[in-house]
Amino acid sequence: xxxxxxxxxxxxxxxxxxxxxxxxxxxxxxxxxxxxxxxxxxxxxxxxxxxxxxxxxxxxxxxxxxxxxxxxxxxxxxxxxxxxxxxxxxxxxxxxxxxxxxxxxxxxxxxxxxxxxxxxxxxxxxxxxxxxxxxxxxxxxxxxxxxxxxxxxxxxxxxxxxxxxxxxxxxxxxxxxxxxxxxxxxxxxxxxxxxxxxxxxxxxxxxxxxxxxxxxxxxxxxxxxxxxxxxxxxxxxxxxxxxxxxxxxx
Numbered sequence: 001x002x003x004x005x006x007x008x009x010x011x012x013x014x015x016x017x018x019x020x021x022x023x024x025x026x027x028x029x030x031x032x033x034x035x036x037x038x039x040x041x042x043x044x045x046x047x048x049x050x051x052x053x054x055x056x057x058x059x060x061x062x063x064x065x066x067x068x069x070x071x072x073x074x075x076x077x078x079x080x081x082x083x084x085x086x087x088x089x090x091x092x093x094x095x096x097x098x099x100x101x102x103x104x105x106x107x108x109x110x111x112x113x114x115x116x117x118x119x120x121x122x123x124x125x126x127x128x129x130x131x132x133x134x135x136x137x138x139x140x141x142x143x144x145x146x147x148x149x150x151x152x153x154x155x156x157x158x159x160x161x162x163x164x165x166x167x168x169x170x171x172x173x174x175x176x177x178x179x180x181x182x183x184x185x186x187x188x189x190x191x192x193x194x195x196x197x198x199x200x201x202x203x204x205x206x207x208x209x210x211x212x213x214x215x216x217x218x219x220x221x222x223x224x225x226x227x228x229x230x231x232x233x234x235x236x237x238x239x240x241x242x243x244x245x246x247x248x249x250x
Contacts, residue, residue: 001117002098003046004089005037006171007105008054008079013220022055024105025063026218029231032063033218034105036238038070041103044113047072050095051105052088054079085171087189093180102173102191106218108227110237111172111211119209120174123149127179127199129208130172132215139217140168141192149207154200156192169208170215213237 011023018026024034041049049072053060057078067074077092089102099120101113111130120128129151131143144153144165153164169192182198183189199206214236216227230236 001046002048002050002096002100003041004050004052004092004096004100004102005034005041005105006085006088006102007034007051007060008057008082008088009104009106010055011106011219014218014224017224020056021059022053022057023218025059026106026224028108028218028228033108034060034064035070036108037103037105038064038067038072040110040113041101042071044117046101046113048075049073050075050077050092052077052079052092054082054088082188083186084188084190084194086183086191086195087187089175089191090180090183090185090189093177093185096177096180099174099176102171102175104171104217107171107216108218108231108236108238109170109172109211109215110213111170111215112213113172115212116172116209117174119149120207123207124205125174125207126176126205127196127207128174129196129206130170130174130211130215131167131208132170132211133166134168135166137166137168139219140170141196143167143169143208145208149209151196151200151206151208154192154196167208167210170211171217172211172215 007024009023011018025032051074141156142165146152218224218227
């Protein structure tokens with residue numbers, strides 16, 4: 001099993017904190033957010049990891065190197081111009097020759113990835129979205145599924161009068177490599193705005209399951225502060241002594 005960490009984000013809403021560092025390097029209790037993601041992947045046995053870079057790539061490369069100090073192997077894929085979420089993963093397609101997991105380097109989670117991968121395989125899905133419940137769904141992609149977990153409806157960042165669910169896309173996906181054939185190389189292409197709606201239109205097997213555990217996007221100053229409070233009070237399953245996400249395999 002391989003993974004892709006999307007680490008090209010600029011984090012414009014967190015400026016001036018991100019003036020000199022990409023968003024995945026923003027510290028959560030003195031460690032970059034992306035360190036917790038690497039810890040989580042490793043705890044679920046995923047050690048071959050692609051990292052997509054665009055904004056200040058040298059900051060991430062200098063900090064993590066080849067990943068050996070973290071017990072993983074990192075393979076960097078840099079974009080000269082932004083390619084969008086799906087376009088950046090397409091840029092790493094030579095590395096992605098088996099089922100792989102996509103995860104953001106700038107959100108904190110302790111989701112049970114092993115369980116999600118198992119569900120993906122049981123459903124013979126082409127793509128699986130990990131979902132969560134939030135109070136304000138207008139900041140995310142809103143999703144409904146049928147009784148088997150197949151995605152029935154998806155809408156990116158709806159207005160309040162268009163909200164049909166509080167279940168949202170977390171940006172964590174399990175994908176089969178053939179899904180990359182749906183993405184044209186070298187063009188800007190987005191998972192939520194283009195790829196997933198296209199898959200629904202074509203009737204391709206796209207599933208979604210609510211993740212077991214904690215998830216928080218640190219994209220705003222308010223959410224950034226709240227996430228660290230959650231860490232201090234034990235609301236996220238993280239070892240604060242070592243800063244290591246603890247796997248909850250079941």
